[in-house]
Amino acid sequence: MHVRTLTQDLSVAGQISAADIAELAARGFRSVICNRPDGEGPDQPTHEEIGRAAQVAGLGMRYLPVESGKVDDATAQQFGELMRELPKPVFAYCRTGTRSATLWALSQAGERPLPDILERARRAEYDLSAVVRRIANGGRTPLTHTDAQHQIVIVGGGAAGIATAASLLARDPKLDIAIVDPADVHYYQPGWTLVGAGVFQPAQTARTLASLIPRGVHWIKAAVAAFEPQANSLLLDGCRVVRYEQLIVCPGLKLNWAGIDGLSDTLGRNGVTSNYRYDLAPYTWELVQGLRKGRALFTQPPMPIKCAGAPQKAMYLSCDHWRRMGVLSQIQTDFYNAGGVLFGVADYVPALMEYVKAYGINLNFGQTLVAVDGPARRATFARALPDGGRETFEREFDMLHVVPPQTAPDFIRVSPLADAAGWVDVDPATLRHRQYINVHALGDCTNTSNAKTAAAARKQAPVVAHNVLAALAGRTEAAQYDGYGSCPLTVERGKIVLAEFTYGGKLAPSFPSWLLDGRRPTRAAWWLKERILPPLYWQGMLKGREWMAQPELVG
Numbered sequence: 001m002h003v004r005t006l007t008q009d010l011s012v013a014g015q016i017s018a019a020d021i022a023e024l025a026a027r028g029f030r031s032v033i034c035n036r037p038d039g040e041g042p043d044q045p046t047h048e049e050i051g052r053a054a055q056v057a058g059l060g061m062r063y064l065p066v067e068s069g070k071v072d073d074a075t076a077q078q079f080g081e082l083m084r085e086l087p088k089p090v091f092a093y094c095r096t097g098t099r100s101a102t103l104w105a106l107s108q109a110g111e112r113p114l115p116d117i118l119e120r121a122r123r124a125e126y127d128l129s130a131v132v133r134r135i136a137n138g139g140r141t142p143l144t145h146t147d148a149q150h151q152i153v154i155v156g157g158g159a160a161g162i163a164t165a166a167s168l169l170a171r172d173p174k175l176d177i178a179i180v181d182p183a184d185v186h187y188y189q190p191g192w193t194l195v196g197a198g199v200f201q202p203a204q205t206a207r208t209l210a211s212l213i214p215r216g217v218h219w220i221k222a223a224v225a226a227f228e229p230q231a232n233s234l235l236l237d238g239c240r241v242v243r244y245e246q247l248i249v250c251p252g253l254k255l256n257w258a259g260i261d262g263l264s265d266t267l268g269r270n271g272v273t274s275n276y277r278y279d280l281a282p283y284t285w286e287l288v289q290g291l292r293k294g295r296a297l298f299t300q301p302p303m304p305i306k307c308a309g310a311p312q313k314a315m316y317l318s319c320d321h322w323r324r325m326g327v328l329s330q331i332q333t334d335f336y337n338a339g340g341v342l343f344g345v346a347d348y349v350p351a352l353m354e355y356v357k358a359y360g361i362n363l364n365f366g367q368t369l370v371a372v373d374g375p376a377r378r379a380t381f382a383r384a385l386p387d388g389g390r391e392t393f394e395r396e397f398d399m400l401h402v403v404p405p406q407t408a409p410d411f412i413r414v415s416p417l418a419d420a421a422g423w424v425d426v427d428p429a430t431l432r433h434r435q436y437i438n439v440h441a442l443g444d445c446t447n448t449s450n451a452k453t454a455a456a457a458r459k460q461a462p463v464v465a466h467n468v469l470a471a472l473a474g475r476t477e478a479a480q481y482d483g484y485g486s487c488p489l490t491v492e493r494g495k496i497v498l499a500e501f502t503y504g505g506k507l508a509p510s511f512p513s514w515l516l517d518g519r520r521p522t523r524a525a526w527w528l529k530e531r532i533l534p535p536l537y538w539q540g541m542l543k544g545r546e547w548m549a550q551p552e553l554v555g
Helices: 018-026 047-057 073-085 098-108 114-123 130-136 159-171 189-195 281-290 310-324 346-359 454-473 523-543
Strands: 004-007 010-013 031-034 060-063 090-093 148-155 177-180 185-187 206-208 218-220 224-228 233-236 240-249 294-300 331-337 362-365 367-373 378-384 390-396 399-401 439-441 478-480 485-492 495-501 552-554
Touching: 004 098, 004 114, 010 098, 018 047, 031 047, 047 060, 073 090, 073 098, 090 098, 098 114, 148 159, 148 218, 159 177, 159 454, 159 523, 189 281, 189 310, 189 485, 189 523, 240 454, 281 310, 281 399, 294 310, 294 390, 310 331, 310 346, 310 399, 310 485, 331 367, 346 485, 346 495, 439 454, 454 478, 454 485, 454 523, 485 523, 495 523
Parallel strands: 010 090, 031 060, 031 090, 148 177, 148 240, 177 218, 240 439, 294 331, 294 399, 331 362
Antiparallel strands: 004 010, 185 206, 224 233, 233 240, 367 378, 378 390, 478 552, 485 495
């Protein structure tokens, strides 16, 4: 935790954990302000978690969330009011501290000389030169100003973004490419299922983003605030403007933890966990090991979600452990799925149903988790009635594995790039935007109907790379994405049902059935998941090596 002092009354920093609160109290801070909206990052604790720790430590806590790059005058005024109201000194945080510092700077306009504001920010290692433009321009940044310009700009440094950058450079090393991403850490999220089963350690799934960005690619360590596709521009956190010739959008999606009432208050305690967050997957394994009898609930929200098989992967691996420990008969396991089927591709359901029966799992379809009372160990579900109404009911639990509802990131949903549902609107084959011809998108943020998995991004990256280069060169030939997605369904420790399919649920096996029949649980598929796919991800996909991923060309 790198605390940076702006005044004797205010210090700011990047994201903190609940464990940091004790240190802040020891340093003499009396109040905390959270300026980061919940759900921005996969390793981000909610403000309620921080608030509970603050209460225990005797600190005041306020939540004033600001979307990255959208610090408006009204919110700055609220920040100033909080600073007058709260016991001092105050500690404020967001993802990096930039939003908190910007709020402070704008709240001080007219009260402190502008040079003093900028100098204090500079000493705290924040460049707030853009605040000058905000004050002079009535809170707006003129797009006539350009802070950076690149041939190709990629929004997102996750699996899709880095793979696409590497794929582009493999085709033309001279390209001028920039990746825009504020994160410090890159996660191999497919590994979190195995962390939650005690197979992987969390550190195996994380590397610094700096170590993965391809050599020669510029890294703009900032968050996108808005898109101006008609001006071929991005507005970044801190009100900076970046222009492009070609734009590639792949920031992933947003985990909406706040979409389930009470969930944020109890995540990581009271038996409530989720493999969809880096810091919670180890808690899943802790709960599984500790449960000897009682009721375990596993939930799946409405689609779309990333890796639709992940909710039941956690369930199967938990049941397998309980069976091995001889306590499965003492544990009632329930699966509550907002959808109407166990898995979207029917060919794989028979094998999964064998495990459902063997583990004694109760399946409940069309039932959505809407609220959690952690201390009382009660979960509330909603289901539709035949007359069109809705009813809710409660279930007690000893362990609850939750998958949150998921949406496109906020800055995508409100942008000109989004469709009516908030996802980036692209052609499902070429992955080019339907309205802006120099914009492509891939990964979890698009409105394509494929499964949102790393395997899909691995196939999409070469398609986008080819089509972007074709657009730069004025060529008409296009690469086509067929909707391929893969979901290694971990039905027990040592066996996997390897689901592979394209658009429309058409089976697309990568191996002959005599070697690996994906419709049946096999040890070969487990070996692939545990031993082969991680190095294929780190050393293949993210390095631009397109083994078994060459795109089909048409035109």
